[in-house]
Amino acid sequence: MTRSDVLIVGAGPTGLVLALWLTKLGVKVRIIDKTAEPGTTSRALAVQARTLELYRQLDLSDEVVARGHKTPAVNLWVRGARAARMPFEHVGADLTPYSFLLIFPQDQHERLLIERLEALGVMVERRTELLGFDDADGSVTARLRGPDGAEQACTATYVAGCDGARSRVRETIGAGFPGGTYRQLFYVADVEAAGPALDGEFHLDLDEADFLALFPLAGTGRARLIGTVRDDRADHPETLKFEDVSDRAIKHLKIDVRRVNWFSTYHVHHRVTERFRRGRAFLLGDAAHIHSPAGGQGMNTGIGDAINLAWKLAAVLGGRAQDDLLDSYEAERIGFARRLVATTDRVFSFATAEGRISDILRTRVAPLLIPAVIGLDAAREYLFRTVAQITLNYRGGPLSIGTAGHVHGGDRLPWVSVDGRDNFDPLTAMNWQVHVYGTPAPDLAAWCAAHDLPLHRFEWRPEHDAAGIARDALYLLRPDSYVALADPSGSVPALERYVAERMLRIGSAA
Structure with missing residues (x-):
């Protein structure tokens, strides 16, 4: 019986991105798909700005842009x-x-993701179907049917259902799919x-x-x-x-x-499914939410699900967080999925009503x-922010605390480029990190050094103020580059409180 950390069911963009992120974070994955080959038609097309920003963590953005339109x-x-x-x-x-x-057609997108995954030594197991699974005794035991028609068993610590609108994972956990x-x-x-x-x-x-x-x-x-x-x-x-x-x-x-x-x-x-998690099983992408193509949001939302879940699974599997960190996946993603479905429904209904x-x-x-x-100008900017998914935030979520300037815990960090230096450059690393725009407090620099937590200092410029960033404030960034803690005082106690209350290890020396 084979064993992996995470069994990923479904090798569309959502499953492939989840596999890539987890593999880069040192998690052992197994990814299966019941189809004989990747898709050959260009179903989803749009790759939004926020997805491209996050793809920088996989060194994918430049190639996707170069291949797309x-x-x-x-x-x-x-x-x-x-x-x-x-x-x-x-x-x-x-x-x-x-x-x-x-515009980057899904079939080409999938082939690129598969190439990157194979370069890391992970192969998609084709013509392999999930029949069902049991969640007991601290692991998942899955029943699979392989290419030869024979049934086999495998175990994993977690199972991720990226298996589309007719998800077997969703069916197995008994989650409804109202709509x-x-x-x-x-x-x-x-x-x-x-x-x-x-x-x-x-x-x-x-x-x-x-x-x-x-x-x-x-x-x-x-x-x-x-x-x-x-x-x-x-x-x-x-x-x-x-x-x-x-x-x-x-x-x-x-x-x-x-x-x-x-x-x-x-x-x-x-x-939208009634739940995104049950026990050791998770639902992502079309297995969790499907909606109209208005705005080109579907594939991007599934990729966002994968990135949100990947770093949390890696943290728990690596002993750097408690299992309840994984509850924040549903808390952060299900509300967005519901709002998205409601919004695209209104737009789609207007465009197609008779x-x-x-x-x-x-x-x-x-x-x-x-x-x-x-x-x-304000209307154009709002429309662009919305379609590009750069307004997506996790404010009010269990991992989001504080406000500094116009930036709240849970927000996407505002992008600022000054003299050719991009404040998103450090975010290519898949780790917790602290940003200070101005001068960090001496005790903060010492605490970060002692805990091997990266501290990135940016010389204060008017562009930072224009973007809503507060001078000398502390911004703790999650591994998926969203702001976890925004503290205007820049003090160590706020950082220590955040970590202690959530029982997190956010630096390699912590």
Whole structure:
């Protein structure tokens, strides 16, 4: 019987990122997937700025950006004309090193993650299916069916369900999956085309009858189309071809489709599981939450789940934290998942609703309001922050304490670049660390040195104040780069209290 620290079920982006993070942190993983090979179609597309920031810890960001397509703006079309354009290039320039929407198809994304994982000596076990597991006596005993059809058993300290909407892990722990399914049938097509909308930007048609979104892909004239299938054709999705769907919105966007490389239909769901943890089992990604594609949030949220859980599992398995640290995974992620589902549901319902009033709102009211709103700097910044997931925070969570300046415990640390020095550079290390912008208190420097806790000092500059950072304050950063403790006094007692109350070892000499 084989044994690992963590059995990961599912080798999509969520499972692969979890495996990578854990392996880099010295955790022994086993990752299985019942499919014979990685995905070959470009399902999820968007890689948001916050994901790219976190990918710096895996030295992945530069390669993902190099392989992907930077999308500089979103365009809204009404009745065959471009009604509004929202650029990203400048609105996010002071917020993140990645002030754009990156398009990097999921199949290519998965292949890159698999390459990195194999370089670390971990192979995905294909055609291997989880049948069930028992959680008892301090470990998980799982029953697997291998490629030859024979059943086998394995043990692990924890099991992570990254196995999608029909999760066997979720089924085994008895977690409900409340929510619903949108009535509309949607199609997706990867095409080669020409026309004014094939300009490397994102385009959305707010039509009276059809919904259509165009995502640019790398390469001239390549795009992903996502649209609705109306009337009685939606009753027989298994027989539909691209030629069968309405071309009204396609004509509105003036798209001349030359070739269809892939076409499929699907229904969109909106669900959040009742729990993200039960005992030694955890749910992540689509196994925990599924929602509309509005805003390109799904894959990024699953990756965020993986990063949040990975450092906590590593800390507990390494004896640097108690098991109850793992309860903070659900506490921090389930609330965000519920808010995300509610938000994308509202956006998606507006964009796809049928009826006379909905048509008027989309085609007459929205074209007047949207340009006026996105003409405001504050509105553009808010929209970018939200879509890029850099507003995501864990304020009020069990690991989040204090406020210094405008930065709260649980916040993403504001990004500041001064004279070519980036305050996110130290965050590439997967460890606890302290940041001080200004002068650290003498006792703080001594305490950090005694506990082998990295202390990063940044010379105070006006840019730090503009970003909301407090001078000489203490910011304790978690291994996933979120602020754990923000203390304006910069004192050691606040740091000692934080560590003692949570029974954490945050330095190698602690």
